Amino acid sequence: MQSQQPGRAERMRLILTRDGPTCAWCGLDVSGRVPATTDHLVPxxxxxxxxxxxxxxxxxxxxxxxxxxxxxxxxxxxxxRGWPADAERVSRVLLALESAIAERGGQRRARAYLDAQLRRVAKR
Structure with missing residues (x-):
């Protein structure tokens, strides 16, 4: 049985705690005037x-x-573009998704895409 995921606001709080209050792509501080959004790595x-x-x-x-x-x-x-994208963060979250899918099952459509992204990001 799959565990209940937290709501969007709670996930955002957990993401900011896990990764820090910066945009994964441009490094902008998203804790103040610029609000954070949740970006799905596997769309x-x-x-x-x-x-x-x-x-x-x-x-x-x-x-x-x-x-x-x-x-x-x-x-x-x-x-x-000269932005300080956080490749380590992206790789870490993709690996966490791979583990979560292995544990929870399902997500057939996402697996091949995820595998390809893990290989490509690891080459960086």
Missing amino acids: RVKGGPSWLENEVAACRRCNRLRGHTSPADWLAECLR
Whole structure:
């Protein structure tokens, strides 16, 4: 049986506690005037769940610009733009998602995408 996930606001609080109050992509402080949004590393359209293990904090601009771009491609774009994207954070959260899926099961649509992203992010 799957455990109940916390609501969006609680997940955001947990994400900020886990990762710190910065955007995973541009490094902007999201604890004050710029509000944090939850960014799904494996997009929901690719089968990504709304689980703590699939989300990072992002500023609204980065979340909107990224859209459905893969984490590996968006990391490359952020670096091209000169932003201090946190590849270690992204990799850590993707690995946590892989473990959560192995433990809880399901998420068939997300597995192949997740595996590919783990390989590509590890090459960085």
